[in-house]
Amino acid sequence: MTTGTIRRQPDGELYMDDQATALLFGVDMDTITFVSKRSGRAAMNLPDQLRKAGIRRRKEYEAMTGDPNPDMLGCLVYHAHLEGIGLIYDNGEGDLITLVEPTNQEDQ
Secondary structure, X not given: OOEEEEEXXXXXXXXXXXXXXXXXXXXXXXXXXXXXXXXXXXXXXXXXXXXXXXXXXXXHHHHHHOOOOOOHHHHHHHHHHHHOOEEEEEOOOOOEXXXXXXXXXXXX
């Protein structure tokens, strides 16, 4: 089953694994893995196509939910539900919280 993980780092920042990052940008995981190995995940290092894909995803979320100020977690949960991808939140203190159960039939 396909599941992404979001982890709270000690400094409070969120870290997304490749699956969660792919979900956020609306691309396949191989694309994220390739980009990460080549240039890292810092926003300034992302190719324009990937940044534009992320903006498109955010706009889709805004249009479908009416939320004019979407947050990253809300976008991830929304698209995970739509695509049947599981999403786990690791609070950094040993707790794993299932935000979305995977339902993608091809992965079961």
